[in-house]
Amino acid sequence: MEVTSNQFKQEASKALRNPVLQKALGHIEEGFVEARNQAARRLPEFEQMRDRARDIKAHAIDNLGFYLSQFEDQVIAQGGQVHWAADAQEAREIVAAICLDQGARNIAKSKSMVTEEIELGPYLEAKGLASVETDLGEYIIQLRDEKPSHIIAPIIHLSKEQVSDTFYEHHQKHGYFDKLTERSALVKQARSVLRKSFMNADVGITGANFLVAETGSVVLVTNEGNGDLVTTIPDTHIVVTGIEKVVPTMDDCHTLLRVLVRSATGQDTTSYVSFFTGAKRPGDAAGPSNFHVVLVDNGRSDMVGGVNHDMLRCIRCGACLNHCPVYANIGGHAYGSVYPGPMGAVLTPQLAGVEQAIDLPNASTFCGKCEEVCPVRIPLPSLMRHWREEEFARHLTPKPMRFGLGMWSWLGRQPALYRVVLSMVQRVLGLFAKRGWVKHLPMGTSWTLYRDMKAPKGGSFQQQWRRR
């Protein structure tokens, strides 16, 4: 996985200064946070469902080998094939080999974070296979040669005007020369361009939200219906998904679907919930003759039984991103990984190596909101804290910071001196305060550059405690 976390601070600064991005990120609150809250309020048993969802995923992960093997048997029994990919390279090779074997030239893809993780698109392109993203957001970023900035809303960083410019630039070759301004017109034009990609596709590639072990079914949720077109028109359907998506039964899947959709978009259900079970049978009206499932490990089995074991419960709803104050200010691209926000801050160091991604778990205020809203109750702050401990233990922290932390720790063990220093710091901060706020600190510009700090008032915590 390509991670540019080393540029995290620069990218985050750029994002904070980008007015278009800032305006776009402003929609998260009403678009996702409020919608999720309302959906949760509409369902009195929502909290119990979250407990049940956590238990289902925990049980599935604790028995991963058993359920994956059951799933494989069922897929084969339904006329499909299962391929096991140990890493991203193997997964890419398997998919390309299936496509080339079928003599495919054109591929239609529906949205899949795992295919982003393994960077499948560029690989297929290098093999001469034209793959078109058919989810509207993914299609737009493919045209713009960008990465998704959110796991369920890949173009959350873009304005309508930017989308209009993109279509104006890329759709002229399809005979569209007008600059469009209305959302509905943009959608209509994209639909008409994409229609040809669906009709010409030799292979359809999708991800999966869940894999049902008892039936061998692959479950996919979309709001655009493109997943159904990608899988019913071409003769070959390839599912590329992570091994952690397996759940024991269809009932379990339904529970998870109910918490997934409410946590993700605040809907009671998505517009399309598709169940794909094996290849086309005699008498079926539609469906692919060839049904392949590529189960991607890529570091996941290393997480089983380890400190990040709980992270395998993640159902990629995006709620932790939507409620994260850091994500809400810098967006997804600054994270340098396909998995941004709190879930990415845990997952990316695991998948790409902690040395590559140590800034990510540090990009958290530890407010705990991510854990509060996670439908499968993943303790995200504790898992991020683990990476911070790992960073310190491996001496990855920059020397000045290690020195500073060492001093702080030493000072904390000298109560009298600590109190003197603290009171001096309060006085110095007071010198820079105006009307109760510190807006500029000569030695701490990176703190005050983007927000003001409340001036210290009423003494330290210990002083206040003594007064009580």
Ligand code: SF4
């Ligand atoms: S960690 Fe939880 S909240 Fe975040 S994407 Fe995964 S399931 Fe959703």
